[in-house]
Amino acid sequence: MTSHRISAEADPVRPGADRPLTIVVDGEPVTGTAGQTLAGVLLGAGRREWRTTSGGGAPRGVFCGIGVCFDCLVEVNGLRDVRACLRRAQDGDVVVRQGPDRAGAQEADR
Amino acid sequence: MNGVRGRHVVVVGAGPAGLAAARAAADAGARVTLLDAADGLGGQYWRHLPQARPAAREQVLHHRWDTYRELSAAVREHPAVTVRASAQVWSLDRLDDGVRLHVLVGEPDDAGRAPLALAPDALVLATGAHDRTLPFPGWQLPGVYSAGAAQALAKGERVAVGRRVVVAGAGPFLLPVASSLLRTGAAVLGVHEASRAGALARWLDRPWELAAVPGKAAELAGYVAELARHRVPWRAGEAVVAAHGDGQVEAVTIARLDARWAPVPGTERVVAADAVAVSHGFTPRLELAVAAGCALTPGRFVVVDRAQATSVPGVWAAGEVTGIGGADAALAEGAVAGAAAAGADPAPSAVRARDRARGFTARIEAAHGVRGGWVRWLRDDTVVCRCEETTYGRLREVADLTASRETRSVKLTSRAGLGPCQARMCGRTVEELLGAMDPGGPGVDRRPVVVPVRLGDLAALPDAPELPPTPATTGDPT
Numbered sequence: 001m002t003s004h005r006i007s008a009e010a011d012p013v014r015p016g017a018d019r020p021l022t023i024v025v026d027g028e029p030v031t032g033t034a035g036q037t038l039a040g041v042l043l044g045a046g047r048r049e050w051r052t053t054s055g056g057g058a059p060r061g062v063f064c065g066i067g068v069c070f071d072c073l074v075e076v077n078g079l080r081d082v083r084a085c086l087r088r089a090q091d092g093d094v095v096v097r098q099g100p101d102r103a104g105a106q107e108a109d110r
Numbered sequence: 111m112n113g114v115r116g117r118h119v120v121v122v123g124a125g126p127a128g129l130a131a132a133r134a135a136a137d138a139g140a141r142v143t144l145l146d147a148a149d150g151l152g153g154q155y156w157r158h159l160p161q162a163r164p165a166a167r168e169q170v171l172h173h174r175w176d177t178y179r180e181l182s183a184a185v186r187e188h189p190a191v192t193v194r195a196s197a198q199v200w201s202l203d204r205l206d207d208g209v210r211l212h213v214l215v216g217e218p219d220d221a222g223r224a225p226l227a228l229a230p231d232a233l234v235l236a237t238g239a240h241d242r243t244l245p246f247p248g249w250q251l252p253g254v255y256s257a258g259a260a261q262a263l264a265k266g267e268r269v270a271v272g273r274r275v276v277v278a279g280a281g282p283f284l285l286p287v288a289s290s291l292l293r294t295g296a297a298v299l300g301v302h303e304a305s306r307a308g309a310l311a312r313w314l315d316r317p318w319e320l321a322a323v324p325g326k327a328a329e330l331a332g333y334v335a336e337l338a339r340h341r342v343p344w345r346a347g348e349a350v351v352a353a354h355g356d357g358q359v360e361a362v363t364i365a366r367l368d369a370r371w372a373p374v375p376g377t378e379r380v381v382a383a384d385a386v387a388v389s390h391g392f393t394p395r396l397e398l399a400v401a402a403g404c405a406l407t408p409g410r411f412v413v414v415d416r417a418q419a420t421s422v423p424g425v426w427a428a429g430e431v432t433g434i435g436g437a438d439a440a441l442a443e444g445a446v447a448g449a450a451a452a453g454a455d456p457a458p459s460a461v462r463a464r465d466r467a468r469g470f471t472a473r474i475e476a477a478h479g480v481r482g483g484w485v486r487w488l489r490d491d492t493v494v495c496r497c498e499e500t501t502y503g504r505l506r507e508v509a510d511l512t513a514s515r516e517t518r519s520v521k522l523t524s525r526a527g528l529g530p531c532q533a534r535m536c537g538r539t540v541e542e543l544l545g546a547m548d549p550g551g552p553g554v555d556r557r558p559v560v561v562p563v564r565l566g567d568l569a570a571l572p573d574a575p576e577l578p579p580t581p582a583t584t585g586d587p588t
Binding site: 001002003004005006010011012013014015016019033034035036037039040043044048049053055056058059060061062063064065066067068069070071073079081082083085086087088 | 147148149154159160161162163164165166167168170171217218219220221240241250252253254255256258259260261262263266267268269270271272273293294295357358384385496497498499529530531534535562
């Protein structure tokens with residue numbers, strides 16, 4: 001695992017105890033803690049790519065981390081184009097990868 | 111309290127400048143609305159764990175955390191201040207006697223956010239800046255982050271972007287980023303500053319001015335000591351010139367740079383790393399200032415006078431939109447701007463603090479400003495526009511084909527800068543590569559729709575603003 005969340009016990013800022021939540025990412029459960037963004041949950045669990053570019057079919061995840069670059073877009077609970085680095089995760093959120101194979105659906109959503 | 115009682119001042123941005131402005135305006139007798147797109151206060155500088163996960167020792171990751179505590183409590187408790195978090199300003203209209211802001215309030219990028227329109231007596235723009243990363247081969251790989259991302263994830267999530275992280279780019283910001291990574295349990299393999307010792311010596315110009323702000327020197331010295339304790343090498347005149355890996359970062363190439371930031375052939379070395387955090391400076395968030403018609407400097411920051419007033423009556427600006435000067439400058443500028451916007455005379459102590467802190471803006475630019483030789487580390491297949499995946503080769507080809515260095519026509523043909531980020535990542539780079547800088551004009555920073563808005567939300571607005579015709583940068587991000 002490359003990206004990871006520091007454990008509450010080892011953390012010098014002494015955060016409150018974890019309040020676990022689980023989101024479903026492309027059908028797989030991923031666990032984080034309450035207050036994290038979707039990107040925080042994904043990166044904290046060692047996942048660092050969750051989108052496929054429509055041109056080159058390349059993997060992307062977080063780049064800017066503050067809502068500026070739009071690399072981290074995901075579909076959340078049926079809503080496309082949500083910046084994972086800004087949206088706080090809710091227990092049970094269903095996250096689906098956006099990619100070129102969904103280009104047709106993307107037009108239909110507009 | 112010597113302002114115009116009851117005057118409505120809207121402050122956009124709740125980082126150091128915006129918080130200071132909101133408090134100063136309220137103290138001067140104004141009615142204040144403080145807007146921020148995030149769901150908490152503090153901006154990027156004081157990004158911290160959310161209410162749902164409060165930390166006992168947040169100050170471990172921050173400078174002047176006590177100042178944040180005091181300011182945020184002051185604005186939250188002040189009866190004349192309304193704090194609106196999760197409030198994204200997405201456009202600004204110019205009226206005969208001021209401006210009108212269009213705001214969507216709710217979860218980021220959600221459908222059906224609540225619209226809000228504000229036509230204040232005075233506006234303070236404290237919209238800040240985001241970091242700028244120059245492209246290099248492989249920078250689109252997962253595992254390459256802007257330094258700001260590494261910082262935001264460490265502070266706001268307690269997530270380390272990797273186990274073995276290389277920090278590179280330019281500017282004093284690299285030091286707190288390395289510190290935060292260390293304090294989040296990552297190994298920092300090195301901090302590589304592009305500027306060479308000769309340029310960095312510009313920090314020591316006019317030492318009597320530095321002596322007037324001892325806190326700043328102590329802050330930097332603290333970071334240097336921490337790096338030394340962790341045996342993290344800090345090297346000047348070096349850059350990450352490529353990232354490598356199959357689907358994600360596994361290694362980076364580091365090279366020495368000459369004084370113009372061109373890589374020195376034969377100095378390349380490959381370092382195994384699972385993440386890299388790279389930034390070469392900051393880009394001010396100018397959308398609202400440009401929409402309001404504020405004059406810009408040749409380096410494209412908002413022009414302000416001694417009272418932080420912009421060229422547009424009724425609009426003030428403070429913080430990084432007026433020059434990259436750091437949090438001390440932002441706090442002082444905010445205090446001046448807030449009082450002035452409320453119709454009061456700024457406190458002389460705030461004006462003096464602002465004048466002292468301002469010196470850092472020129473110092474940072476002189477020591478760390480981007481030098482043109484970096485273009486030499488690009489290859490034809492290097493992605494320049496991350497959204498549209500336009501390569502350096504394609505950009506040059508289109509510029510040659512259309513015999514045009516005019517940014518707009520090259521963008522339309524190559525698609526560079528036309529993706530969902532609205533050229534925030536590559537715009538200035540594309541301008542630089544085409545030699546089309548538009549000095550004093552807004553260039554790529556004209557974005558009438560400040561952030562992408564869902565078409566359904568636009569249609570549902572009771573009094574939708576009239577949108578000027580724009581290229582395909584409006585509408586939904588895809």
